[in-house]
Amino acid sequence: MRVTASVRSAKRSPLLQVAKSAIATIGAWLIAGWLIPGPLPVFAAIAALLVVQPSVNQSFAKALERSIGVIVGVVIAVALSLLLGAQSWVVLLAIVVAMLVAWALRASPGTGNQVAISAMLVLALGSSNLEYAIDRILETLIGVSFALVVNALLVPPVLIAPARRDLGLLGTEIAASLDRLAAALSSTQRPGDLQGLMVEARLLRPMQAAAAASVSAGEESLTLNPRRAARGEIAEMRALLDRLSPIVTQVIGMTRAFFDHYDDTLAAEPTVHAIAEQLRRAGHDVRLAVQVADIAPEPAAETSAIPALTAPLQVKPPASGHWILIGSLMEDLRRIRGGIIGDD
Incomplete structure (x- = not known):
């Protein structure tokens, strides 16, 4: 098997799909940064980038996956930080706990990974107080919502x-x-x-x-x-x-x-x-x-x-x-x- 087969697809994604992802990411960044002053709106940009999918239905599924994963991950990060303090090893513990929680809830692989990533980012990038956690959840919801609107209104694909x-x-x-x-x-x-x-x-x-x-x-x-x-x-x-x-x-x-x-x-x-x-x-x-x-x-x-x-x-x-x-x-x-x- 050629190594490039693991990183390259048989055909390119439509250029329109790339344009929609760029518009959704930039728009979510600007809107979240305007509505929620503070740290850079990384969560909004990531959410928008991931939610723009080849179809509106896939985008909606990805939006649910991303939103639920972020909410659960942020809650785990805040809870562990309040209990154990801001120690570097708490980040590693949060990742393990997040994966175990996702497993216990029978979450899909995408949702489980999102829980762990969100918990890690919250602890690694900033404060873990309640206000910070709520802002990151709202920021994610802004990115998800804007990406859904972009994908639904900007020439949604019809594979007829x-x-x-x-x-x-x-x-x-x-x-x-x-x-x-x-x-x-x-x-x-x-x-x-x-x-x-x-x-x-x-x-x-x-x-x-x-x-x-x-x-x-x-x-x-x-x-x-x-x-x-x-x-x-x-x-x-x-x-x-x-x-x-x-x-x-x-x-x-x-x-x-x-x-x-x-x-x-x-x-x-x-x-x-x-x-x-x-x-x-x-x-x-x-x-x-x-x-x-x-x-x-x-x-x-x-x-x-x-x-x-x-x-x-x-x-x-x-x-x-x-x-x-x-x-x-x-x-x-x-x-x-x-x-x-x-x-x-």
């Missing part, structure tokens, strides 16, 4: 584009996988062809995970966000993802069954050709669902606006060597149809 992109790619690849399986069912396959078909089907799983993560990030970015116009759009994406995710499982399962039970006489089964036709129709309707949601990366002109999937097939008993595979394909096809038309 990544969700639209990843979900569109997933739908397009599901349709392509259905088409590939339909073509394979109707023709003789070589071992390399079967391996390639299986590998391509399995690639649907990481694409599904990426789409789910992007949709969740989009939902999270809109929580507590005053920009509400995109909430209906992200709700539609979530509904489409919920429809497509089971189809991913069915496509992989059908491909696996075909891989495990394939033989060269399979293409002679009339039912197999009927199943292949239904798979093509299912692929068409997946593309149509993606295009209706307006998330297709490259809309296909040949996709009709009319759903193509027919009613479930009525089949004759297959040859004895194929009934397990055909039965499995039929059941998965039934589930795919139910997912496309929304009938569980």
Whole structure:
């Protein structure tokens, strides 16, 4: 592992995020310094810097974490100072006590660290009387509040584009996988062809995970966000993802069954050709669902606006060597149809 991988991310944070953090930090410093004369408003600046997060919801969570951590840490520092005096070893004791208190309260790692840091700073930077403690708490609340306002009002992020992109790619690849399986069912396959078909089907799983993560990030970015116009759009994406995710499982399962039970006489089964036709129709309707949601990366002109999937097939008993595979394909096809038309 390269050493730089521990300190560098794959991509830079948006410059707007840097600007908002700078505005929040400077503003909190100036406001706290004006309202609370005395020591430099370090607590306000630190609070503002930490609270500005990629989303308003994350900022709110960080604000709670920071506020609670500071209050508990300051109380611990003042209590120990009043009991034991202003000795240097009291700072170390305060850190240990703060960590133990956070552990006893089952605080999150961020909150626990904040309790210990606040207790240390109060004892190390200044007086530990009650007035000083109250000023530091108020200073922190000023920084937290100003950072929340900045992050909420200054172009709060809406992560819709990544969700639209990843979900569109997933739908397009599901349709392509259905088409590939339909073509394979109707023709003789070589071992390399079967391996390639299986590998391509399995690639649907990481694409599904990426789409789910992007949709969740989009939902999270809109929580507590005053920009509400995109909430209906992200709700539609979530509904489409919920429809497509089971189809991913069915496509992989059908491909696996075909891989495990394939033989060269399979293409002679009339039912197999009927199943292949239904798979093509299912692929068409997946593309149509993606295009209706307006998330297709490259809309296909040949996709009709009319759903193509027919009613479930009525089949004759297959040859004895194929009934397990055909039965499995039929059941998965039934589930795919139910997912496309929304009938569980």
